Amino acid sequence: MRIGILTHNYPLQSFEKKDAGIFIYDFAHALAKKTGKVYIFCPNLIGKKEKYSETPVTWWRWAGEKAKLGSYKLYNPLTWWYFFDFFRQGRRAIAEFIKKNKIDFCLAMWAFPNGVFAWQAKKTLGIPYAVWTLGSDIFLYAKFPGIKQLVQKVLRAASLGYGGGYEIARRVQKISGRKCVYLPTATKVDAVRPKKVKLDPREFNFMYLGRLESVKGPDVLLEAAHLLAKKKRRWHLYMIGGGTMQATLEAKCKEYGLEDQMTIFGRVDDQGTVNGYLKYCDAVVIPSRFDSLSLVFSESLKMGTPMISSDFGDIPKFIRKYKLGLVFCSEDAAHLARQMVKAMSLGKNFKKRHLKNMPQLAKIHDIDEVAKRFFQEAKMAVVSRRD
DSSP states (O other), X not given: OOEEEEOSOOOSSTTOOOTTHHHHHHHHHHHHHHXXXXXXXXXXXXXXXXXXXXXXXXXXXXXXXXXXXXXXXXXXHHHHHHHHHHHHHHHHHHHHHHHHHTOSEEEEESTTTHHHHHHHHHHHHOOOEEEEEOSHHHHTGGGSTTHHHHHHHHHHHOSEEEESSHHHHHHHHHHHSSOOEEOOOOOOGGGSOOOOOOOXXXXXXXXXXXXXXXXXXXXXXHHHHHHHTTSSXXXXXXXXXXXXXXXXXXXXXXXXXXXXXXXXXXXXXXXXXXXXXXXXXXXXXXXXXXOSSOHHHHHHHXXXXXXXXXXXXXXXXXXXXXXXXXXXXXXXXXXXXXXXXXXXHHTTHHHHHTOTTHHHHHHHTOHHHHHHHHHHHHHHHHHHHHO
16 A cells, blocks of 8 residues: 655654654654555755655645745745745645555645645545644644634545544544544654763753744743752753754853753754653653643653653643653743752652653554554555445
8 A cells, every 4th residue: 555644844864853754754664664655745845855765755846945834924924925835836746746656545744734635635536545633733723714614624534533642632523523533643762772971960850852942831941940940959951952942042041040050952863862861861841831742752751751741731641640750830930840849859769750651651652553553544444445
């Protein structure tokens, strides 16, 4: 069976470790091992590209290819022209992509925008598809009049519906009236051996891993660190990830005099180094304002590191049910600081106390298991359609 994955986020080169493109890359390659025939449909992004042999990529041209679609601001009039051209060019390119690669089944990553192309392919070429809703399509775009109705049509016409979190799946069912089940997002983080990283064993080491964007709440964590600095305790916070807030966070860190207690690395492409901090730090902090089940959740499980998470989305439910760490009120820096103090009061026992259920959950969030499940269900959808 030949499967086409429709996405607007895919790494130009395999070593790039940022955004949802990491998980889509790992999923595509895991799926290729099951079916042997996986093709990627992605809007072009200017830059040097790796030639992927296992998952060939069709980089289709559009007016806004100097940056990723999600980076454009809606208040900029030029953005609307880019959006218009995105759909105009994508509608033209999808038919050629389907015919050239003899696609049997499509998987749209996000109901909007990529689900629109899958929906079109079904209407014009009869190709069945699945939709994997991942957050922004449901929590953000589906709120806009017109787009909401379009998302509903995309979801209702899909053969299979998946949500990257339980809350996303519930929202999809409410919007579309169609069944939507949880399918974990994960990466091959455990395929790379963690490197030894330099950490002071006398300190309690916290880690933040994710985009430095408002939605992920790194500024909330920095404010909590500022409050934490007033406590007479030894700790250090390591932040890994790039984004538009990096310069602001670095300036605030300097203003608060936290240079000796915080290290802001920015983007780190070496997975071994990232895994080293994930594995050997004492706790991962997930201060998201808006998220469902971020990739750092499954990555923390695989590295055996407990979490301190905001109470938004599905992560706090897992933490409470399986005793994976602590939860704080979203956007409440003072509460986060108190939970960080609580973790420090347990010292190295904080990690030991929350390890028990991680292997079990890590297996559920294994990308090979996710790919195997999707392939089996997609194959059944294709067979039932032919019958």
